[in-house]
Amino acid sequence: MTQALPKGLIVSCQARADNPLHGPMFMGAMALAARDGGARGIRANSPEDIRAVAAAGLPVIGIHKVFSDEHPVYITPDFDAAAAIVEAGAAIVALDCTPRPRRGEHPQILIRRILDELHAEVFADISTLDEGLAAADWGATYVATTLSGYTEYTEPKPDHPDLALLEALSTRLSVPVVGEGRFNTPDWIRRGFDAGAHAIVVGTMITNPREITRMFVQNGVRA
Numbered sequence: 001m002t003q004a005l006p007k008g009l010i011v012s013c014q015a016r017a018d019n020p021l022h023g024p025m026f027m028g029a030m031a032l033a034a035r036d037g038g039a040r041g042i043r044a045n046s047p048e049d050i051r052a053v054a055a056a057g058l059p060v061i062g063i064h065k066v067f068s069d070e071h072p073v074y075i076t077p078d079f080d081a082a083a084a085i086v087e088a089g090a091a092i093v094a095l096d097c098t099p100r101p102r103r104g105e106h107p108q109i110l111i112r113r114i115l116d117e118l119h120a121e122v123f124a125d126i127s128t129l130d131e132g133l134a135a136a137d138w139g140a141t142y143v144a145t146t147l148s149g150y151t152e153y154t155e156p157k158p159d160h161p162d163l164a165l166l167e168a169l170s171t172r173l174s175v176p177v178v179g180e181g182r183f184n185t186p187d188w189i190r191r192g193f194d195a196g197a198h199a200i201v202v203g204t205m206i207t208n209p210r211e212i213t214r215m216f217v218q219n220g221v222r223a
């Protein structure tokens with residue numbers, strides 16, 4: 001089966017409401033810049049931003065973040081969120097496939113409905129090997145390390161990607177495995193591909209000038 005997501009670098013173009021670059025105009029421009037720099041795909045949040053980044057002509061991994069005080073799951077937590085981003089032009093839907101409480105369907109049901117009813121591919125964001133194996137069993141088209149370090153039961157936010165998880169998934173799975181989360185330098189990306197990644201998603205270090213500036217200030221500036 002041919003997948004929509006090519007091998008290579010995928011750039012995540014996201015800016016939350018408190019970020020000066022929030023909004024479809026900026027995210028659309030980021031996607032064009034990423035395409036011209038060699039990105040093979042774009043990850044974007046919300047129907048508005050997805051419509052804007054689609055103009056770059058690359059495959060889009062769409063997410064729809066819905067934050068709530070009641071549930072820890074916020075990345076595409078239910079079927080309506082998935083349907084809205086497919087309608088906006090995402091051929092691939094990424095969703096949280098951890099077993100944590102959510103407002104929508106169990107991920108097993110959600111994956112099936114996205115495949116069968118929306119005819120989109122499914123990109124499973126997971127945080128452990130078991131979660132990745134389960135998501136692939138349930139039919140996910142891709143499995144990605146996105147949530148490692150961001151669930152209560154995984155190592156809290158180390159400053160490097162989870163290469164061990166990437167390698168374990170690549171060894172065990174036949175679906176393409178994607179590295180995502182804290183791939184902050186080209187060297188980490190190389191190591192990610194060496195560990196078996198089909199693609200690597202980079203966000204912050206390419207599309208978030210506020211965090212890039214902070215990193216320079218904290219690590220390079222002498223007071």
Ligand SMILES: CC(=O)N[C@H](C=O)[C@@H](O)[C@H](O)[C@H](O)COP(=O)(O)O
Pocket residue numbers: 012014063146147150180181182183201202203204205
């Ligand atoms: C945990 C979570 O919500 N991750 C989000 C998923 O869409 C984004 O905030 C990240 O920026 C993205 O995964 C890329 O990772 P990094 O920015 O580290 O390159």
